[in-house]
Amino acid sequence: MRSGQLLLLKCWVWLFLFVSCQQAQKQEQQPEPQTGNGYKVIAIKDGDTIELLKDGKPLRVRLYGVDAPEKNQDFGTKSRMYTSEMAFGKYVQLVEHNLDRYGRTVGEIILPDGRNLNEELVRNGFAWHYVAYSKSKQLAQLEAEARADKRGLWAGPSPQAPWEFRNGKRKKAAAGKKQExxxxxxxxxxxxxxxxxxxxxxxxxxxxxxxxxxxxxxxxxxxxxxxxxxxxxxxxxxxxxxxx
Structure with a gap:
């Protein structure tokens, strides 16, 4: 009788260990869960482009309605740093609009405190209202206020819009190619x-x-x-x- 009880006890122990191992493996294989708090910001590419963790994979998001200075443009680094301070490592809400020509998700980012990251960038002078792709009256008003108060990049003598900066680089490259x-x-x-x-x-x-x-x-x-x-x-x- 005792040997039978001992065998039964061993079986229960082995079964418990097997189930525990299986559960541990499943937990390791599962991607980081998306909580009710939103998606985690895992990378800041520049002032107006970030990456979120969605379904265990990085999702690149281009902020809707705003255009931040390029990396090698005046205020480009400061704009990127501002976006990083506001969002990196935090759980945010994503309001999707569409996909751009590069396949990136275009959308608005809602910060944990309820503020809109797109609007905060324009409000504090770290980005332009991207009028070519947005007719938002709110963003237009925020840019006008930032200009008037000389916030952020508007404190400079002659801020150059990112689209003008990019266009100038393309023209220069085209002229160089033509000369070549x-x-x-x-x-x-x-x-x-x-x-x-x-x-x-x-x-x-x-x-x-x-x-x-x-x-x-x-x-x-x-x-x-x-x-x-x-x-x-x-x-x-x-x-x-x-x-x-």
Missing amino acids: QSDIKDTAQPGSAGRVFICDSKSASTYHVLKGCRALASCKSEVRTITSAQAAVKNRHPCKVCAQ
């Missing part, structure tokens, strides 16, 4: 419509059809662009490297 393509064309292609290149030196006696000709690269004077007829008047003969 022009340089490549001049270097790799022969002169068109009788255009040739000469070294503006008294000792030079040749003309070149390629601006990137290795013989022309040794020129210590100015490289000029003229017509082949003008080269003939100057008694220039074709380069043996590029004009043959």
Whole structure:
């Protein structure tokens, strides 16, 4: 009888340990629960972009109706720091609006104390009202008040809107690319419509059809662009490297 009771007791102990282990494994595998307090802010990308933990995965959120300075723009770092102080590590509510062209969720963030993060950024001069994507009268009013009181970035002499800053960078990049393509064309292609290149030196006696000709690269004077007829008047003969 005693041996039977002992065996039964061992079975109950093993069963208890097995169930306990299974429950522990399930708890480890489950993602961080979403409580009634909302979603946890796990990253701050910049002043107007954050990441939340949703269903165990990061969800990138672009704040609706506001545009904060870029990271490499004046006040960009301060704007990011403000958003971090207001939201990082906290549980917030998300009011979704739509998805932007980058696939990010666009929405409003409600802080634990009930304040609207989007509005607070504009109210305190850490972001513009993004009028291209929002007709909010509330955000427009908050920006007007921040401007009048010279809060945050409005205390500067000439704040530049982020969309103007980005547009300027795109134009600069496009101009640089156009110049690069022009340089490549001049270097790799022969002169068109009788255009040739000469070294503006008294000792030079040749003309070149390629601006990137290795013989022309040794020129210590100015490289000029003229017509082949003008080269003939100057008694220039074709380069043996590029004009043959």
